[in-house]
Amino acid sequence: MTKAEKMREQFEAQFVEEYVRVLGKGSREIAAHTLAANPPLVSMCWWAWQASREAVVVELPAPAVPGGNCIRDHAIREAIEAQGLKVAP
Template identity: 45%
Template sequence: MDTNKMLKAFIRTYRSLLIAEGMNVQESRFELRDGVFVHRETAVAWWSWQASRAAVVVQMPNRAAEAYREEFDDVEGGCFNEAAYISDVRKAIEAQGLKVAP
């Protein structure tokens, strides 16, 4: 996700949280100056949001692993089992607590 999309998602989510908490949400809370939130509490929440995203690292399966090689009588050298690889990629992503669109 690019920074602009992430920023919009953060503002939408944070605004929803504040409203759910019964707070009066003023737009000044989301004012940016030189790419930094002016409101201290919002700036701290944004920093936390970004840090949580940066901490997510997905170790992708090794495409060259024998687990993804299928041997067939009529194919010399075997074939790459893309379905098995995609399944393992999905599992690796979900293991990090992330959702994968179908």
């Protein structure tokens, strides 16, 4: 699964959960139908989701040990970026 596909999956899950939170447990099926039947609404919501993710920039702390652990730092950076977030240089 690509990063974009994973992010879209997360978005759709949160869309349904918020729909249910606001309108009640019986609205889960309606929420799923809304995702499929209302492309303009979903497109605007998807844009907002992506914009909110793009606005987040994580700043990693300096390594505790001079020279640090480059492999660990690289793995942390990749994990954060896999969530659709940016890491400050």
